[in-house]
Amino acid sequence: MTSLRDRGKGAAVPTGEEPAERDPQGTAPGAPVLRVRGVTKSFGGAAALKGVDLDLYPGEIHALMGMNGAGKSTLVQVLSGVHQADGGTVEVGGHVEHGMTVRRARRLGIASVPQRRELAMGLTVAENVLLGDLPTRGRAVRWKAVRDEAREALHALGIDIDVTRTAGSLTVAEQTMVEVAREVRRGGRILILDEPTACLSAEAAQQIRTLVRTLRDEGVAVVYISHYIDEVMAVADRVTVLRDGAVVQSAPAAEFDAGGLVRAMVGRDVVSRRAERPGPKDETGLAVRGLTDGRAIRDFSVDVRKGEIVAVLGPAGDAQSRLFDLLSGRRRPEHGELHVDGVPVPFGRVRASLAGGLRCVTGDRRALGLVQELSVDENLMLAGDRFARRRLHRRGHLARRAAPLRRTYGVVSLAGNPPVGALSGGNQQKVLLAKWLQTEPVACFLEDPTNGVDIAAMADIHTLVDELASRGVAVLLASSSPEEVMRLADRVVVVSAGRTVAEHDTTAITRDELVATALGGQAQ
Amino acid sequence: MTVKTRPEPPGVGTPPAGSGPRISLGALRRIPHVGLIAVLAVVVIFTAAQSETFATDRNILNILGQISVNAVLAAGLTLLMTAGGMDFSMGSNVAVTAAVTAKLIAHGHATPLAVVVSLLLGTALGLVNGVVVTFTKVAPFVVTLATATLLDGVALLVHDGNTISIGQHMFTFGNEKVLGVPWLLIVAVVVLVATALVMRFTVFGRDAFAIGGNEHVARLSGINVTARKLTLYGLTGLLSGLGGVMLLARLGSSSPGSTAGLSLQLSVVAAVVIGGTSLAGGHGTVLGTALGLVLLGVVANALNLLDFSSNYQPVSVGAVLLIAAIANEMHKARAARH
Numbered sequence: 001m002t003s004l005r006d007r008g009k010g011a012a013v014p015t016g017e018e019p020a021e022r023d024p025q026g027t028a029p030g031a032p033v034l035r036v037r038g039v040t041k042s043f044g045g046a047a048a049l050k051g052v053d054l055d056l057y058p059g060e061i062h063a064l065m066g067m068n069g070a071g072k073s074t075l076v077q078v079l080s081g082v083h084q085a086d087g088g089t090v091e092v093g094g095h096v097e098h099g100m101t102v103r104r105a106r107r108l109g110i111a112s113v114p115q116r117r118e119l120a121m122g123l124t125v126a127e128n129v130l131l132g133d134l135p136t137r138g139r140a141v142r143w144k145a146v147r148d149e150a151r152e153a154l155h156a157l158g159i160d161i162d163v164t165r166t167a168g169s170l171t172v173a174e175q176t177m178v179e180v181a182r183e184v185r186r187g188g189r190i191l192i193l194d195e196p197t198a199c200l201s202a203e204a205a206q207q208i209r210t211l212v213r214t215l216r217d218e219g220v221a222v223v224y225i226s227h228y229i230d231e232v233m234a235v236a237d238r239v240t241v242l243r244d245g246a247v248v249q250s251a252p253a254a255e256f257d258a259g260g261l262v263r264a265m266v267g268r269d270v271v272s273r274r275a276e277r278p279g280p281k282d283e284t285g286l287a288v289r290g291l292t293d294g295r296a297i298r299d300f301s302v303d304v305r306k307g308e309i310v311a312v313l314g315p316a317g318d319a320q321s322r323l324f325d326l327l328s329g330r331r332r333p334e335h336g337e338l339h340v341d342g343v344p345v346p347f348g349r350v351r352a353s354l355a356g357g358l359r360c361v362t363g364d365r366r367a368l369g370l371v372q373e374l375s376v377d378e379n380l381m382l383a384g385d386r387f388a389r390r391r392l393h394r395r396g397h398l399a400r401r402a403a404p405l406r407r408t409y410g411v412v413s414l415a416g417n418p419p420v421g422a423l424s425g426g427n428q429q430k431v432l433l434a435k436w437l438q439t440e441p442v443a444c445f446l447e448d449p450t451n452g453v454d455i456a457a458m459a460d461i462h463t464l465v466d467e468l469a470s471r472g473v474a475v476l477l478a479s480s481s482p483e484e485v486m487r488l489a490d491r492v493v494v495v496s497a498g499r500t501v502a503e504h505d506t507t508a509i510t511r512d513e514l515v516a517t518a519l520g521g522q523a524q
Numbered sequence: 525m526t527v528k529t530r531p532e533p534p535g536v537g538t539p540p541a542g543s544g545p546r547i548s549l550g551a552l553r554r555i556p557h558v559g560l561i562a563v564l565a566v567v568v569i570f571t572a573a574q575s576e577t578f579a580t581d582r583n584i585l586n587i588l589g590q591i592s593v594n595a596v597l598a599a600g601l602t603l604l605m606t607a608g609g610m611d612f613s614m615g616s617n618v619a620v621t622a623a624v625t626a627k628l629i630a631h632g633h634a635t636p637l638a639v640v641v642s643l644l645l646g647t648a649l650g651l652v653n654g655v656v657v658t659f660t661k662v663a664p665f666v667v668t669l670a671t672a673t674l675l676d677g678v679a680l681l682v683h684d685g686n687t688i689s690i691g692q693h694m695f696t697f698g699n700e701k702v703l704g705v706p707w708l709l710i711v712a713v714v715v716l717v718a719t720a721l722v723m724r725f726t727v728f729g730r731d732a733f734a735i736g737g738n739e740h741v742a743r744l745s746g747i748n749v750t751a752r753k754l755t756l757y758g759l760t761g762l763l764s765g766l767g768g769v770m771l772l773a774r775l776g777s778s779s780p781g782s783t784a785g786l787s788l789q790l791s792v793v794a795a796v797v798i799g800g801t802s803l804a805g806g807h808g809t810v811l812g813t814a815l816g817l818v819l820l821g822v823v824a825n826a827l828n829l830l831d832f833s834s835n836y837q838p839v840s841v842g843a844v845l846l847i848a849a850i851a852n853e854m855h856k857a858r859a860a861r862h
Contacts, residue, residue, distance in 0.1 A: 328744055354746045368744060371737035373806040382734060385727060386746040393730045435745075 031094060033058045033221050034079070034110075034190055039088035041074055048074040050245040051088065056190065061212060061222045063236035063253070066265055067454035068424040071245040072225055076192050079223075080112045081105035092190075109189035113196065115452070117175040121168035126150035128167050129182045153185040154178070158214050173204035177211055184220065191215060192223040197231060198452055201480055202515065209235050227454060229258050230483070241265055266456055274487060275466045280308035284342065285474025286358065286443035288327075291336035296322040298499050300336075304443065304474040309465065311477045311489035311506075313514065319495070320363065320447055320478045327445045327476075328360035329353040341442045354387070357442030361432060363451050363478070369432045372421035376413055377402035379420045379431055384439050409434035410460050426457030433464060443474040450484060462487055482515050557800065559851050560815045564822065571826040578829055585701075588709050591821040593618070593767045593774070595712035595814070597792045598799075599719040600763035602813045604756045605796060606723065608736035608805025611653060611757065612668035614764045615789030616675035621646045621768030623679050626688040626778035635693050643765040649675065650761015654754040676785045683780035690776060698773030708770050715763065720810035732756065736805025794841055795820055798848035820844060 034056035041049040049071050056062050066072050077083045079090065081102040090097050092108045119128045127134070129150040135142045150163045159177045167175065176196050183191060193212065197205040212235060215222055226232050232239060233253060240250040241264040249256075249264045256264075285306040290299050296319035304310045312323070325331040327338070332348035338358075339345065345356035353360070362368040370379045380402045385393075399417065409430045413423055420431055433449065449465065450458040465488055469475050479485050485492050486506055494502040494517050502517050509517075555561075572579045597614045604611055621642045628638040653671055657664045697707050723729035731752055734742040743749045772778055797803065798819060799812025823840045 330740075330744070350743050351746055351748065360744070362744070367738075368740050371734050371741050371806070373737040374733060378730065378734075382741070382747075383745040390727050393725055393727050 035091040039085045056221045059219045060237045063224045063232040063239045066242035070242040111183035111188035112192035119167040126163035190221045280305040287339040289337040293333045307472045309475040311485040311492045359436040359441040360445040363447035375417045405434045426453035445476045575829040587821045589706045592708040592712035600760040606808030607732035610664040611760045613672035616672040617764035618768045619679035619784035621765045622772040622778045623682040629690045646765020647762040651758045654757025687779040694773035794845040
């Protein structure tokens with residue numbers, strides 16, 4: 001068995017020449033591979049990190065948790081050399097590193113896989129894995145060697161992806177895997193994964209977790225950032241919780257329970273349990289019949305009564321965004337029918353969909369939800385003012401109309417009315433919901449409404465969705481989180497490969513049964 | 525703009541002693557287009573010191589008169605580029621409409637009729653661009669570069685090798701003043717101010733920012749993006765038609781392959797870009813464009829007064845554009861860092 005380092009240098013290195021440097025089991029870590037002591041960092045007078053300590057051992061999965069703005073990203077940026085720490089020390093492999101740069105971090109084997117995947121989408125998987133290090137003869141690329149080496153690099157981590165596909169054709173999970181394989185091949189010993197399972201289906205998330213465990217078993221030190229409590233409890237060996245730029249707790253994962261973890265992150269208990277709502281009315285608010293798009297959605301049907309929340313679990317990623325495209329009118333399906341409030345709504349026309357009273361809230365707020373350059377208030381009113389057929393635009397009026405929305409939806413911004421891109425993820429998500437839900441819809445399609453938001457914002461958003469249903473709106477919720485489905489939905493429709501495989505009343509099923517159905521559906 | 529995402533701890537807000545000048549510099553930077561204004565001031569002061577003619581009323585009106593046609597085109601282009609569009613054919617549209625108007629007048633048609641035809645023709649040409657851009661998804665740059673080249677050729681065909689004179693028709697409009705201000709300048713200022721008001725105070729104008737910022741979001745928000753884009757391209761066409769009439773009135777004749785066409789287009793695009801309007805859409809100000817126009821006009825005038833050969837003209841436009849573009853980019857990078 002070759003060690004990871006050997007592979008990192010390519011196939012030419014014979015096995016066993018280099019002694020194994022680490023204990024591959026990771027059970028008896030000697031010295032930490034990374035030791036952070038008292039690191040501080042401020043931006044323009046605001047302290048983002050207030051003396052953070054962190055020990056990272058080879059062969060451990062170290063979860064880093066905290067709310068948005070707790071300092072996770074800043075810490076990661078300091079470790080990977082993007083920002084310089086103001087004070088404190090970072091020690092890698094026993095040497096104190098002064099003035100870490102991106103280049104230096106890379107040389108030391110610190111690699112991060114950001115949330116927005118960074119692959120060259122037009123190139124093949126093989127080229128991406130070997131990017132910057134293509135095997136050549138003279139100046140000509142040896143294409144066969146490229147494919148072979150890439151295949152081997154993927155295989156070593158148990159990843160099964162055809163290396164001749166282009167990166168753009170991969171699913172998000174596959175892109176993550178390719179990126180991990182690239183970093184490991186380059187000699188990454190400390191791998192920082194930023195929310196690698198956000199927006200993934202249960203099955204894809206499972207694959208990522210398997211990969212992360214493989215990395216650990218190979219002796220890599222993994223920093224794992226995630227908002228999903230259950231996931232962290234399942235996968236992490238050690239958990240460090242940051243709050244307001246300081247470590248509040250760092251302990252083996254076994255010493256945490258879910259409630260304690262939330263308390264550590266938020267500083268108080270967060271109550272987000274099923275709310276009592278008036279039961280659904282008898283009228284159907286949203287009816288979808290036989291929706292087929294020839295790709296990700298096949299013969300999908302659902303009925304949502306007014307005041308009811310129906311969750312669609314399973315169609316994560318591609319299929320979920322296809323559902324958004326079809327319902328919002330961005331794309332035309334091959335066939336299918338859509339009725340809102342009993343009235344047929346034509347497909348393929350955004351404005352017809354809106355006029356019918358259907359509001360579709362995207363899960364991809366950056367690409368399809370908000371105009372990043374426009375101010376918070378303008379984004380809040382972007383859709384509403386169009387329905388009101390306003391012609392004149394005055395800033396004072398805009399602020400006055402937006403103020404109650406900011407209050408109702410809990411949008412917090414300290415700098416008045418900045419471009420919406422400057423807000424935290426949770427606040428942006430609230431702006432997005434406020435933009436759509438203020439317009440008194442008949443029916444709503446919500447795609448992963450709590451994607452990438454911290455646990456407090458998540459609880460707020462769940463309350464908002466509850467209120468929406470209480471007002472008598474028919475809510476169709478596409479979610480990849482079983483917790484969210486159990487928390488919000490009256491009924492859940494489990495979808496696999498574009499087809500409905502099961503339908504349950506959420507009061508008549510436990511979370512674990514739901515997960516089992518979803519996974520079983522995936523396996524079919 | 526800098527945005528603080530968390531409250532400043534008390535006491536941090538007060539700057540340490542000795543950083544006074546830096547704070548005032550920071551405050552200066554917040555003035556919109558401060559870099560552009562500074563460069564303009566330097567050029568003006570330098571030229572005024574070197575040439576006595578520069579700072580006279582006559583010369584200043586001369587400069588403003590010369591940039592009037594560019595200003596009308598640049599106003600439309602600012603709005604279009606803010607919405608993420610591009611029209612490279614405005615200068616060539618001017619060449620065609622000027623030639624057609626001249627021909628109509630030379631053939632004895634009434635001047636008002638010729639002007640109306642010119643405006644309609646300009647609008648129609650703009651709409652052709654709009655239709656192709658909206659319904660084929662070909663990049664606006666490619667579409668309008670093609671129509672620009674095509675229209676340059678059409679203008680040559682209309683002229684058929686001859687200069688078309690309009691005699692004394694439209695002489696007043698092209699060369700006389702009212703209350704000491706040239707008619708052409710009045711038209712240019714009205715167009716610029718109207719565009720600025722549209723961009724700032726109408727939903728149509730704000731939609732342009734939304735479309736340029738993110739077309740998908742704009743469409744999903746219920747904005748009729750197709751109609752908006754067609755209107756915008758029609759508008760740049762209309763303003764090109766107006767520019768054609770103005771140019772013809774100023775020169776008294778239309779000649780093949782002269783002032784209009786792609787070279788006019790390039791200085792218009794330069795003025796808009798110098799003014800900080802984003803090629804990618806989502807940002808743009810008429811004030812910036814106006815400053816860009818004045819800067820280019822002043823530099824051209826200065827070269828003239830300081831006895832440089834007219835061959836330095838394109839050199840100066842190119843240099844100013846390059847410097848301004850780099851300055852804009854640096855400003856953006858600094859804004860992004862904080």
